Amino acid sequence: QVQLVESGGGLVKPGGSLRLSCAASGFTFSDYYMSWIRQAPGKGLEWVSYISSSGSTIYYADSVKGRFTISRDNAKNSLYLQMNSLRAEDTAVYYCARVDAARTAFDIWGQGTMVTVSS
Amino acid sequence: QSALTQPASVSGSPGQSITISCTGTSSDVGGYNYVSWYQQHPGKAPKLMIYEVSNRPSGVSNRFSGSKSGNTASLTISGLQAEDEADYYCSSYTSSSPHVFGTGTKVTVL
Numbered sequence: 001q002v003q004l005v006e007s008g009g010g011l012v013k014p015g016g017s018l019r020l021s022c023a024a025s026g027f028t029f030s031d032y033y034m035s036w037i038r039q040a041p042g043k044g045l046e047w048v049s050y051i052s053s054s055g056s057t058i059y060y061a062d063s064v065k066g067r068f069t070i071s072r073d074n075a076k077n078s079l080y081l082q083m084n085s086l087r088a089e090d091t092a093v094y095y096c097a098r099v100d101a102a103r104t105a106f107d108i109w110g111q112g113t114m115v116t117v118s119s
Numbered sequence: 120q121s122a123l124t125q126p127a128s129v130s131g132s133p134g135q136s137i138t139i140s141c142t143g144t145s146s147d148v149g150g151y152n153y154v155s156w157y158q159q160h161p162g163k164a165p166k167l168m169i170y171e172v173s174n175r176p177s178g179v180s181n182r183f184s185g186s187k188s189g190n191t192a193s194l195t196i197s198g199l200q201a202e203d204e205a206d207y208y209c210s211s212y213t214s215s216s217p218h219v220f221g222t223g224t225k226v227t228v229l
Binding site: 035037044045046047050059061062095100102103104105106107109110111112 | 120122153155157159164165166167170171176208210212216217218219220221222223
């Protein structure tokens with residue numbers, strides 16, 4: 001079945017780095033735009049980043065621009081988020097999500113991976 | 120890009136209908152028919168309920184419907200059921216970034 005599985009979350013100190021991965025299965029990964037979305041504890045959803053099917057078009061939220069890098073490997077059906085210069089306010093569950101074919105909504109979500117930034 | 124505005128909470132009795140609003144600007148909700156709605160139960164990932172203002176994905180109950188007027192989109196849940204108790208988020212395409220989410224609404228079934 002169509003599935004997204006995130007990994008790589010954990011506890012990291014402020015200023016540290018972490019790389020999240022998202023393994024896709026059950027669909028042609030290379031046909032879809034993908035996105036990372038996060039949710040701080042007890043808070044709402046925040047869109048983080050977005051990458052086109054080929055990887056040639058990328059967008060970031062202002063809150064992570066210059067610190068986070070989204071990438072993908074279509075041969076490995078995988079999406080990544082390299083997070084540098086982490087701050088306490090980056091603490092959140094990070095979801096990988098598929099952007100639908102019309103590129104207007106997020107139609108498949110992973111279960112999320114928790115990132116905690118704390119000393 | 121500021122978050123879209125939703126009421127913090129909405130409640131209703133089983134069988135009733137409730138409506139959740141999502142207010143933005145002409146640069147997001149009002150400018151595009153690309154509003155989507157997500158349902159999130161505690162500890163779970165969000166689930167797409169409505170896309171492009173009023174379309175339901177396969178498998179989503181027809182008790183869920185969406186609409187838009189000007190800069191405000193709405194999600195209506197009819198025949199409210201206990202399983203509908205969850206958080207609901209709207210999202211819209213924007214002129215300045217691909218997507219923005221709403222502040223979220225907690226739906227309580229009395």
